[in-house]
Amino acid sequence: MLKLHDIHVYYGHVHALKGISLEIPQGKIISLLGANGAGKSTTLKMISRLIPPKQGSYDLESESMLKKTPSDLVKRGVIHCPENRRLFPLLTVEENLRIGSFTRKDKKVAADLEKVFAYFPRLKERLNQYAGTLSGGEQQMLAIARALMGNPKILLLDEPSLGLAPNIIRDIFQIIMRINEEGTMILLVEQNVHLALEISHYTYVLENGRIALEGESRHIKENDKIRQLYLGA
Numbered sequence: 001m002l003k004l005h006d007i008h009v010y011y012g013h014v015h016a017l018k019g020i021s022l023e024i025p026q027g028k029i030i031s032l033l034g035a036n037g038a039g040k041s042t043t044l045k046m047i048s049r050l051i052p053p054k055q056g057s058y059d060l061e062s063e064s065m066l067k068k069t070p071s072d073l074v075k076r077g078v079i080h081c082p083e084n085r086r087l088f089p090l091l092t093v094e095e096n097l098r099i100g101s102f103t104r105k106d107k108k109v110a111a112d113l114e115k116v117f118a119y120f121p122r123l124k125e126r127l128n129q130y131a132g133t134l135s136g137g138e139q140q141m142l143a144i145a146r147a148l149m150g151n152p153k154i155l156l157l158d159e160p161s162l163g164l165a166p167n168i169i170r171d172i173f174q175i176i177m178r179i180n181e182e183g184t185m186i187l188l189v190e191q192n193v194h195l196a197l198e199i200s201h202y203t204y205v206l207e208n209g210r211i212a213l214e215g216e217s218r219h220i221k222e223n224d225k226i227r228q229l230y231l232g233a
């Protein structure tokens with residue numbers, strides 16, 4: 001279980017997170033919604049410790065993560081799959097995947113490659129292709145696959161549907177659900193509110209650096225403000 005309490009983050013004078021408290025409980029998919037600039041990506045970057053909080057507490061399995069580095073978080077299984085994928089375009093699919101397992105000392109990397117190919121058979125067919133020449137959907141699959149090679153307990157997914165066609169988005173969301181069913185907790189930042197509410201168990205809605213609304217996704221879906229603002233009702 002991951003727990004943030006009263007987290008504040010600043011970029012210089014910009015107060016980007018103004019007291020965020022949230023939990024990722026065992027076995028769940030949690031979605032984090034909100035308009036552009038609300039603080040969603042900042043929350044993920046704070047969780048993976050790419051940026052420090054100025055105030056607040058952050059515990060993973062009851063241990064404070066405030067003094068940890070990004071690589072400590074990766075070793076504990078908190079893996080960030082960033083917005084815009086951040087692949088290495090001049091490396092092959094296989095090389096990108098192997099980079100995902102770079103920090104691991106265990107010997108299960110080969111088995112995990114096979115597991116990743118079971119989720120994404122298309123990547124197996126393209127092992128020697130440069131990542132930069134893959135389609136948008138394939139690049140997103142590779143970004144998630146690379147994150148899976150880090151053997152995540154908690155996967156932080158930033159906008160996995162960005163720029164993709166609806167049928168590809170549906171495929172990717174099916175795979176996200178499978179990854180969760182097989183034991184990985186997921187924190188999902190998504191502009192596709194409808195799908196995010198569909199697959200997540202619990203939702204936080206960020207507004208201007210604060211949590212404006214939270215609840216079980218099936219209840220948030222019925223909320224009048226959410227229906228008007230995000231679901232076109």
Ligand code: ATP
Binds near residue numbers: 040
């Ligand atoms: P989007 O959906 O557009 O990615 P977001 O909800 O992920 O938005 P963040 O990227 O977390 O929002 O940004 C939160 C706030 O922090 C915004 O006001 C943004 O301008 C500001 N911000 C983000 N990164 C920086 C930075 N490196 N320097 C200064 N301000 C920043």
